[in-house]
């Protein structure tokens with residue numbers, strides 16, 4: 206007799222995506238992020254998410270200037286003011302914090318990364334994710350972007366354990382386009398896929414919501430995409446529209462383009478129910494195609 210699978214989300218958790226307005230001054234960005242994390246925590250969120258490159262403008266010209274070093278870990282305040290600011294935000298507000306992403310410089314290899322840091326309510330670093338799929342696209346007349354001109358790619362699927370709740374997966378923006386990464390995370394027990402991201406005004410309206418819903422319906426778990434607020438005076442105009450999608454791919458909440466906080470309560474029964482009613486997990490045909498969740502998912506990095 207097969208017993209019911211253990212719930213992947215042990216108890217409900219309220220989460221917030223902070224659609225942060227940030228500018229060129231890192232100190233100001235960090236202070237502003239701290240105010241917004243406190244606001245999200247005061248309204249009951251236990252998991253708070255910041256956007257991609259929340260402490261700097263987004264663009265290849267900016268990565269070296271804003272990069273911080275995270276190794277050896279923990280870094281000093283001089284090496285990484287953002288590491289310390291994020292740790293303090295998590296501890297002061299007693300929340301799990303997915304600290305968007307920051308440009309990182311590995312001092313030994315001299316390589317740059319787009320890196321996300323997740324902290325626990327005690328302020329300790331729980332996980333890191335270096336963007337695995339670099340944003341290199343060229344849509345003539347619309348948008349050219351080549352992160353790989355400056356950045357190197359990360360090498361792992363990043364799962365982070367939140368002990369009272371369960372496991373989340375953290376990836377960054379363009380990573381959302383690669384279903385394998387999401388599927389591996391879901392099949393390894395994640396209850397939510399969390400993507401700090403910054404889509405643009407060309408691909409945002411086409412694919413942002415669609416991709417969030419696709420990853421949710423593929424995997425029957427929650428998906429949260431957290432964007433910066435749109436700034437038309439910046440060199441890169443973020444789409445905004447931070448959103449949270451449930452395991453049936455229903456959009457629970459979606460921002461417009463300006464600064465705001467979107468919130469939703471995630472409930473384990475909704476995952477269980479979606480998987481019971483549409484039992485994909487018992488119907489996979491690993492005799493026909495391989496199970497991508499098996500095998501090595503992590504190479505040594507941060």
Ligand SMILES: NC(=O)CCC(=O)C(=O)O
Pocket residue numbers: 257339340377378379380382402403404405408409412
């Ligand atoms: N920051 C990013 O990775 C942007 C990804 C994006 O806009 C896309 O269309 O994909």
